[in-house]
Amino acid sequence: MKTKYRLLKDLPLAKAGQIVAIEKSNFGEGMYTIFWKYSKYLIEIWKIKSTELSQWVEKTWKPKTVWDLKQWDECYRITFTQIINKETYAENHYTFTNDKEVGNLFLTYEEAEKELMKRQAIVRIQQYCWENNIDTNWNNNKNNQIFYFNFDEKRVVIQWHTMLKPYSPIGYFSWDDAQKILAEFPEELELIYS
Numbered sequence: 089m090k091t092k093y094r095l096l097k098d099l100p101l102a103k104a105g106q107i108v109a110i111e112k113s114n115f116g117e118g119m120y121t122i123f124w125k126y127s128k129y130l131i132e133i134w135k136i137k138s139t140e141l142s143q144w145v146e147k148t149w150k151p152k153t154v155w156d157l158k159q160w161d162e163c164y165r166i167t168f169t170q171i172i173n174k175e176t177y178a179e180n181h182y183t184f185t186n187d188k189e190v191g192n193l194f195l196t197y198e199e200a201e202k203e204l205m206k207r208q209a210i211v212r213i214q215q216y217c218w219e220n221n222i223d224t225n226w227n228n229n230k231n232n233q234i235f236y237f238n239f240d241e242k243r244v245v246i247q248w249h250t251m252l253k254p255y256s257p258i259g260y261f262s263w264d265d266a267q268k269i270l271a272e273f274p275e276e277l278e279l280i281y282s
Contacts, residue, residue, distance in 0.1 A: 093145035095122075101133045107148060108133075110141075154193045157184075164200040166192045170208070172200045202279075209276035213258045213269060222268075224259025235266040239281035246270060 194200040
């Protein structure tokens with residue numbers, strides 16, 4: 089597998105800043121080949137000596153995720169009581185391992201807050217459906233007349249189902265029920281699906 093790098097200088101087929109791939113070359117000892125992705129193909133564009141590698145490329149930066157957390161890192165956790173706690177990460181502690189696996193651990197307070205608000209919006213809509221006897225079950229799909237919500241072109245829309253059951257965190261609806269939910273919960277739907 090070729091390692092990805094950011095190009096520091098212009099080449100004939102690639103400009104500085106573009107992502108390229110590099111691998112050891114069979115051309116000679118201490119030589120590397122730079123590849124540039126064109127469409128779905130990697131095209132060999134340059135040969136370079138290993139001693140000059142740092143002048144031409146730098147390893148690409150990968151954004152940190154919760155999977156990169158190390159001992160004593162700061163993180164934020166959504167508790168079972170829906171409170172966001174600032175925590176100091178402990179690698180082998182079962183609480184952190186469990187929370188990471190179920191999606192309750194975040195790098196920033198803002199990420200945790202957005203996820204908590206999304207979860208609360210889902211619950212408000214589900215409660216509304218339960219209180220108003222709105223069936224959200226896919227199995228109630230009669231004559232391919234079942235609808236769900238989707239985010240399309242900067243807004244939430246009601247979409248007719250396809251042959252495969254699409255993921256929907258709040259369920260599946262008749263046309264009339266989908267219209268009621270869209271009218272009643274526009275901000276919640278925007279938060280859930282954007």
